Amino acid sequence: MHRRTFLTSVAGLAVTSVVGALVAIDKSSKSASAMDMGDMNMGGMDMGGMDMGGMDMGGVSNPRAEGMPVLPEGQPLRELPRLANQSGEVGLFRANLAAEPAIVRFAEGLDTRVLLYNGGNPVIEAREGDRIEIDFRNGIPDQPTTVHWHGMPVPADQDGNPTVPVAAGASQRYVFDLPQGSAAPYWFHPHPHGHTAEQVYRGLAGIFLVKPEKDPIPAEYGDTILMFTDLRLAADGSIPENGMMDRMNGRVGDHVLVNGEKNPVLAVAKGEKRRLRLFNATNARFLRLNFENASMVLIGTDGGLLEAPVALDELLLAPAERAELVVAFDQPGPAKLTTLDYERGWMGPGKPEEAGMTLLTANISDSPAPAMPALPAKLREIAPLPAPVKSRRFVLSESMSGMSMAFQINGASFDMNRIDEVMKRGDVELWEIVNKADMDHPFHVHGTQFQIVEYEKDGKVTKAPYRSWKDTVNVVSGQTVRFLIRQDMPGQRMYHCHILEHEDLGMMGLLDVQA
DSSP states (O other): OOHHHHHHHHHTSOHHHHHHHHHHGGGSOTTOSSEEGGGOOOTTOEETTEEOTTOOOSOOOOTTSTTOOOOOBOOBOOOOOBOOOOOOSTTEEEEEEEEEEEEEOSSTTOOEEEEEETTBOOEEEEETTOEEEEEEEEOOTTOOBOOEEETOOOOGGGSOOTTSOBOTTOEEEEEEEOOTTOOEEEEEEOOOTTTHHHHHHTTOOEEEEEEOSSOOSOGGGOOEEEEEEEEOOOTTSOOOOOOHHHHHHOOOOSEEEETTBBSOEEEEEETEEEEEEEEEOOSSOOEEEEETTSEEEEEEETTEEEEEEEEESOEEEOTTOEEEEEEEEOSSEEEEEEEEOOOOOOOSSOOOOOTTOEEEEEEEEEEEOOOOOOOOSOOOOOOOOOOOSEEEEEEEEEEEETTEEEEEETTBOOOTTOOOEEEETTOEEEEEEEEOSSSOEEEEETTOOEEEEEEEETTEEEEOSSOOOBSEEEEOTTEEEEEEEEOOSOEEEEEEESSHHHHHTTOEEEEEEEO
């Protein structure tokens, strides 16, 4: 449904329904598959001439407003904690993982209740060919959860999808093997239907690095993880629940953090090159990035290295996407990783200011770095997927029925008990993702990686600029994206929008991969 139609429909609601939302909105179910517009507080929206500007729709607050917490900046970039391998056996990674409440201090004098894995956002590092055994415990009171190994080629029953929840207080052992050719920057996060968005914005996320047997990127470049998360704090240090605008647009916080810090600093020498792995672990924030006073080269995406490096002036990371860069710091002085404006579509008031944030500052010294080896011109081979045996079409849309709004795929909201698509294991298919909604939607498929073929908008077709493996692709409003995909393991897999509020509100489907 187009935004203009949506706003016109909402404008017809009675004033009493709007005012009643001031009480009802905070009591609405976080696990519903549709938003009740009768409970909607329409602050700041033009309601057919009525000025509703004084009402709060749970939108983005201003962190510099009086009384709002101010986060410290300029601390050294912290390394995320590593999950220790408890196995002494070569080729086996075994560890314990728990999702639990914790208290952290983002702002001075304020305690914030969060959810963390083993007290933090850990990094699991393993190698192609390794066997993984993770004993997971759900320590979240009164909520189910899962651990979804985002983008990883794992068996369907080990994928942590919402059909196999782990109850509060219960445990689950995840066991899978990492096949050859699977080296890539993955991540993991919860995926319980109706609770995913909340558990992620409260802090649950971790990194899973699968390393190759032989890495073509020079070791002298290092291997630096930058995990972007999105934080909203109330004046008392608490994390507010989602409001109506969050459910409509996806939650965008007041602070973008890097490894849990605001604008940390990285010390580098003149002429130094760094390998940076970027992870967008936010619920809904699109990050259009550039590096002032430094040059960027893209070397990898969600599914690992490209065939050859690609020079960049800027990079767009949609929610859940990853990218690997080599950044050259050739001029002394500060080099800032900053955000540019990005129009991803916004419904209603409270559109956040996306441009002008400094996420990371690299301080480049006058002292020259030791001579660094050149980046290889060839990184690896990516075999093209063969011609598809079948095509499928998925239409992303918003829908209103009476006073309820839902986010849908092919006209339907997610139903745990309904199989939406059936696919044969090993078959290559062409999937066509059509975005008829008013905002961008990052589309994610579980259990495999795909190869983008082309983009189409307003009748203009653009081929993919390079071959790569992806598990998440941003589909711009009004755009169609076509990609080739193959599932190599049987079982039930999810496909969905990775704006997590939209996923919880129904923009998800269930694929049955048959042997």
